[in-house]
Amino acid sequence: MIVLKVGGNVINNPATLHEGLDYFSGLLEPAVLVHGGGRRASQVITEMGREPVMVDGRRVTDRATLEIVTMVYAGLLNKDLVAQLQSRGTNAIGLSGADGNAVLAEKRPVGAIDYGFAGDVTAVNASLLDALLRLGLRPVICPITHDRRGQLLNTNADTIANETATALARLEHPVNLQYCFELxxxxxxxxxxxxxxxxxxxxxxxxxxxxxxxxxxxxxxxxxxxxxxxxxxxxxxxxxxxxxxxxxxxxxxxx
Structure with missing residues (x-):
C-alpha cells in the first residue's frame, strides 16, 4: 500500500496538483491520499477579516479559525480533490477524521503556547481504511479530526499521514509512505x-x-x-x- 501526503504548496499550484493527482491515479497499489492546504486556509481566513496565527509552522486554532479550516479542508479542498480524482477514473472517497471514526485525536494540552483547537492523533481506524481499499475505493483524508465527544480538531496533515501508514502497517500490510511537496x-x-x-x-x-x-x-x-x-x-x-x-x-x- 502507498500513503501519499500532498502539501499546500502542491495543492495551490494547479499544474503541480494535476501532476500529483495523475500520479496518485496511476498507482497500481492500493493507495490513500492525505492532504493539507494550509496556505488556502490562511487565504480564506484573511479574506474573512481575520489574521492567521502560526507558531513554528503550526496553526493557532481558536474557535472561529476552526470553523474556517473545517470548511476549507473538509469541504472545499477535500471534495475538489475527490471530484478531480473521479474525473481521472479513480473512485475516491473523501473523509474527515469524524467520518467512520477515521482519525481520533485529543486537544493538545496548553503548554508554553496555547494552540487552541489543535489535535494530537490518538488512533487511526485502519480497519475502515482497509475495508474501503478492498472495495476498490481510495480514501482521501483531510486534516480535521475529532475527539469522540463532539469536538472537531485541526490536526497536522504530516502527522495524520504518518499515523495512517503506521496503522495500516500494523495490519501486516507492506506500506510505503510518501511525502510530496514542491522540492x-x-x-x-x-x-x-x-x-x-x-x-x-x-x-x-x-x-x-x-x-x-x-x-x-x-x-x-x-x-x-x-x-x-x-x-x-x-x-x-x-x-x-x-x-x-x-x-x-x-x-x-x-x-
Whole structure:
C-alpha cells in the first residue's frame, strides 16, 4: 500500500496538483491520499477579516479559525480533490477524521503556547481504511479530526499521514509512505535544487540538524518519517512528483 501526503504548496499550484493527482491515479497499489492546504486556509481566513496565527509552522486554532479550516479542508479542498480524482477514473472517497471514526485525536494540552483547537492523533481506524481499499475505493483524508465527544480538531496533515501508514502497517500490510511537496527532496541548501540528500539515516539526520542544514518545518516532517519506520512502515520517501515517480527524492532509512 502507498500513503501519499500532498502539501499546500502542491495543492495551490494547479499544474503541480494535476501532476500529483495523475500520479496518485496511476498507482497500481492500493493507495490513500492525505492532504493539507494550509496556505488556502490562511487565504480564506484573511479574506474573512481575520489574521492567521502560526507558531513554528503550526496553526493557532481558536474557535472561529476552526470553523474556517473545517470548511476549507473538509469541504472545499477535500471534495475538489475527490471530484478531480473521479474525473481521472479513480473512485475516491473523501473523509474527515469524524467520518467512520477515521482519525481520533485529543486537544493538545496548553503548554508554553496555547494552540487552541489543535489535535494530537490518538488512533487511526485502519480497519475502515482497509475495508474501503478492498472495495476498490481510495480514501482521501483531510486534516480535521475529532475527539469522540463532539469536538472537531485541526490536526497536522504530516502527522495524520504518518499515523495512517503506521496503522495500516500494523495490519501486516507492506506500506510505503510518501511525502510530496514542491522540492525534489530534502536539500542541504534551500536555494540549490541540486543539493538533494539522497538518503537520510538517524545519524546523518542528527548531523544535518546540528549544522543547521535541516531546520524549520522539515524537522517535524522528518521526525514523523523516522517514527513511521520505527513503527513498521517499510519505506519513506520525500520529494516532488517527478522525483517520487522516478524513485528518487530523499529516502529515509533506519540504517
Amino acid at each position: 525534489p527532496g530534502v536539500l542541504t541548501d534551500v536555494n540549490d535544487p541540486g543539493s538533494v540528500i539522497p538518503v537520510l539515516t538517524p545519524e546523518t539526520y542528527a548531523e544535518y540538524r546540528s549544522s543547521g542544514k535541516i531546520a524549520g518545518g522539515m524537522v517535524p516532517k522528518l521526525d514523523n518519517a523516522f517514527a513511521a519506520l520505527r513503527a513498521g512502515v517499510r519505506e519513506v520517501a520525500i520529494g516532488n512528483i517527478a522525483a517520487l515517480r522516478a524513485g528518487g527524492g530523499t529516502r529515509i532509512r533506519l540504517a
